Amino acid sequence: MLLETVHGAARAAIQGAAPVAVGGAPHPLQGTVAQWMWALPLLPLLGFALNGALAVLGAARIGPGDPSAEGHEAHATPNVGNEREPTGHAGDPEAGHLEGGAAQAGPHRFAAAATVIGPLVLLAAFGLAVAIWAAMVQAAPSTPFIEHYFAWMPVGDLQIDAAFQLDQLSMTLVLVITGVGALIHIFSVGYMRQDPGYPRYFAYLNLFVFFMLVLVLGANLPVTFVGWEGVGLCSYLLIGFWYSDRANADAGKKAFIANRIGDFGFLIAMFLLFANLGTLEYTGLAAAAQGIAPGTAVVTVTCLFLLLGCTGKSAQIPLYVWLPDAMAGPTPVSALIHAATMVTAGVYLVVRTSMLFALAPGASLTVCVIGAVTALFAATIGLKQWDIKKVLAYSTISQLGFMFVAVGAGAYVAGIFHLVTHAFFKALLFLGSGSVIYAMHAAYHETHSHDDAQDMRNMGGLRTKMPVTWVLMWIATLAIAGIPLFAGFFSKDEILGTVFERARGSALSEASWLGIPGGPLLYAVYAICLAAAFLTAIYMTRLMIYTFHGANRTGEREAAHLREAPMVMTGPLIVLGALSAVGGFLNDPAWLPIAPSDLLARWLEPVTGRATAMLAGAPGAPGAAAPTEADPRLAAMLAGIAAAIAVLGIVVAVVRLKPGALRPTRDPQPAVTGIERVLEHKYYVDEAYDRVIIQPTVALSRNVLWRGLDGLIDGIVNLSAHLWRWVGAAGSALQTGEVGAYAWALVVGAVIMLGAVALRT
Amino acid sequence: MVAESLFFSAVLFAVGVIGVLTRRNAIIIFMCVELMLNAVNLSFIAFSRLYGFAGQVFVIFVMTVAAAEAAVGLAIIIAIFRHRQTVNMTAINLLKG
Amino acid sequence: MSLFYQFVFYVFGLVAVVSACIFVTRKSPVAAALWLVNVMFSLSALYILLDAQFIGAIQVLVYAGAIMVVFLFVIMLLNLGQPGQLVDTRGVLPWLGSGGVAIVVLAAVLVRLPRIEAVDALQLPPETLEVATRAAGAVAPVATPLFTTYLLAFEVTSVLLLVAVVGAVVLGRRRGEMMGGGGHGRGELVGADEVLVHGR
Incomplete structure (x- = not known):
C-alpha cells in the first residue's frame, strides 16, 4: 500500500497536480490509522454480504422468510404497513388484506442475526471513522490524503484509478454518514423487527452506506459517480421495499428516473471536464482550475451540467418531484437516505468541485437561485400537507434549498454546516415521526381499524401518550425553525448572513445572472430565504400542534393502545436530540461569546478556503469592491432578524392554527378552496409534468414510435424473414440428395472459378 | 515436354469429370475419380521436372490416398449393394434432407 | 530432344487420352476397368519418359496391379457384369453439357497454357533430374525427401x-x-x- 501511495504521488506529480508531497516528506497521515480508510466502506459492504446471504437463505426455506419467496401478498408489515398516500387508501378493502397478511407472517427466521450484523458494522465503521478523525486532528494535513488501490480504467490518456481521498470534507461527511447511519440502523431494529423482509432491509441499508462512503471518499469523479449511482440504486430498492404494493414500486421507479435525468448532467459534466482539462482527479482538477480565467464559458457550462446532476440527487427544482413520493419507503430509510445523507450528495458535490464553481459566478448564482426558489416553493407546499412524512419531505427539500443557496453563494462551510445540523435534526424528525407512526399503526392494528396511521388528522394529543418523542420532536422543531442556540439556528443564520454579505460586495455581486446584476439578485435570494425560514417555522409548528397537541382524534378505542415506542427506538432519538440541541456549536459565530468559535470553518479551511476566497472577494478585477470586512455588529443584527422571524413563525402558527377544527380522515372533510387547494395539490406540478412531459412522451412512443416506426421496423424485419424463408425454400429444393446433382454443382462452380482465373489478364 | 504433359493431364482430367457427371454406375464413377487423380499425378510429374523431386513424393502420397479411398469406397459400395441390390447412383438419395 | 523421344511421348499420350475416352463410354464395368488399366499403363510410360522411373514402376504396381484388381474383384463379386446390372448413362443432355464444359475448359487451358510462365527462381537447372537419377538411381532421390522433409x-x-x-x-x-x-x-x-x- 505504501508503494501504491508513492506511485500515486508520482503520477499526481506527472500530471502537474502535485499537492501531494513528492519525493520528500510523506503525507502526514501516512502510516497512521488513516491508512485503514478502505475499511470504512468495506465494513458496510461486509454487512451487506452477510445480510444478503441471510435474506437469500431465508427466502430459500419454507417458513417465515422474505415475503417475495412465499408468494402471499407482501404488505406484511405488521408494525408499519400503511405507509402510503394519505388520500384514497384509508379504509379500502385492500387494507384488510394487509392486516390479514400481517397476522400470518412472523418475523424473519434470521432476524436475530441480522439485528446483530446490521448495526454492528455501522458502529465499527463509526469507531474507525472517529479514530481516523482523531489522527487527522493531530496531523492537521493541508492536502488530501490519497490512496490509489488499483488502476480502474487505464485507457490512453484516461487514467482512472480506484482511489480514495481523505480530507477534512470527506472526513466530516464520513462521520455524519456512519454516526447518524449507526443511530438509524439501531432505530430500524425496533421499527422493522417484525417485517418478514428484515435481513433484506438491512442488506440494502448496509449497501447504501457502502455506496455513500464510496461517494464521499472517491478521489476522482468516476469513483464518486459509482457511489452516486449506487446510492440511487439503494434508494430505489428501499423506496420500493414493499414492492408488492404498486404505489411503492412506482415511487421507486419515479425516483430512479428523476435521478437518471440528473445523472445525465453529471456524465456530460465529466465528459466536458475530461475533454477540456484532461483529468478527473479532484487534485488534478484543482491544479488545472488555477490556470483558467474566471467566467469562462466552458467552466460555466460544465458547472451547470454538474448542477443538473445535483438537482436530481438533492431534489431541487425541477427534479424534486421524486422525493415526496420516496416517502413510500420505510421511515428509517426516509431518515437516512432521503433526509440525512443521500440527498445531501448534491451539496457535497458542489463543495467538492468548488474550485470549478468558484470560476463560474454565473453557475454559482444559478445554484443560489435554484436553492432559494426551491426553499420557498417546498416550504409553501409543506404548509398544507396532511401526511406527517410528506410535511417532512417538503421540509427536507426546502432545507436542501438552503444548502444550495449557501454553496451557491460561496459559503461552502455554511452549506456543509447546515448539511451536518440538518442531518441531526431531520433524522430526529423522521425517526420521531417513525416512532409516532409505529405507535399509531400498533393502535390501529390492535383494533383492526384501517385508518391512515400517517395522517395528522388522525393524530393529536399524542403528547401525553408519547412524552419522550414529544420532547425530542420539539427540540428538532426548534432547531429546524432556527430558534437561537439550537443547531439549525447557527447554520441557517450563517447561510443568511453570508448571502447578505455577498450581496453587499463580492465577485458574485459583480457578476450577473440572465442580465440581472448579482447584487440585487442576492438581496432577493436573501429575502426569499427569510420568507422560507418563516414558513419553515410555521409548518413545523403546525406539524407539532396537529400531532402532539389538542384533543386526540385517533379514535376512542385506539387511543387506549397508543404508547411510547421501545427503548431501542427512543435511544437513538435521544442521542439525535442532544446533537440537535448542541450541534450548532460546531461552528458558532465569532460574535457569540462562546469560545471556541468557527471550529468547522477552520477545519474545512484547507478544502474550501481558496474557492470561498475567490467568490467572497473580487481578486484582481479592477474597480471591484473590496472584500467586505466581516462586521460583527451586522452579523449579530442579521442573526437577530433570523431569530425574530423564527419566533414570529412559531407564534403565528400557534395563534392561527385550530387543531380542534380538524376531523379524522374517516369523517367527511371540509372542502378546501383557492390557494389552499393549490398547495394541498402541491401546485399541481406532478400533474403538469404528467401533461407536459410524460403524456406527450407516452403518446409519442405509442402512436409514432410504436404504431408508426415500430410498424416500419417490424415490416422490414418481417420482409427479411419472408425473403430468407423463400431463399431457404429454394435452397432446400436444391438438396435433392442425389450425388450427381452435387457433382454438377461442384463442377460448374469450379469452371466458373477457373474461368475467372483464365480470363484475368 | 512439360507443356504437352500438362495438356494431356488436362484432357484426362476433363474426361474423368465427364465420366463422373454422366455415368450412373457407382463403380464407374469411382473409376473416373481414379482417372482424375491420375491426371493430377501426371501434372505433378511434369512439374517435378522443373522443380525437383517433391512432386514425385506428392504422387506417392496421392497414390496412397487413392488406395485408401478405393478400399473404403468399394466397401461402401458393397454395403450399399448388399442392401439395395443396385449400384445406380440415381436410386441412392440418402443425402436428401 | 530426339524425335524418337517426342514420337514415343505423343503416342503414349494419345493412347492414354483415347483409352480414357473409350473407358468412360463403356457400358460394361469390366470393359471400362480394362480400358482404365490401359490408361494407367500409358501414364506409367509417360512418367518414365518424364524421368520419374520409380513412380512409373509403382504406378504399374499400385494402380494397374492393385487398385484396378480390387475394382475388378468387386465388380465380379457383385456380379455387376450381368445385363440386369448394366446401368445406363444419363442420356444425351448430360453428355452434351459435360462435354461442352470440358471443351470450354480445355480451350481455356489451351489459350492460357502458352502464357503460363514458370517461376524462374524456383526452377532447377535443366537436366537436373536426369543427372540425379544417373548418380543415385531412381529410388534414392525420391526416398530422401520422403523420409526427411x-x-x-x-x-x-x-x-x-x-x-x-x-x-x-x-x-x-x-x-x-x-x-x-x-x-x-x-x-x-x-x-x-x-x-x-x-x-x-
Missing part, C-alpha cells in the same frame, strides 16, 4: 492407410457379424448397411 506426412499417410483398412473391414461386414468369431448375439455392433439405410 515429408516424414510427418508420410507417417500420417500410414495412419490413414490403417484407418482405411479398419474402415473397409467394418463397412464390408454383413449385418450382425462379429469380429474374431465371438458370434453370439446379433447386432452388438451396428452393421454398415444399417447405418446407411437408417442414417444413424
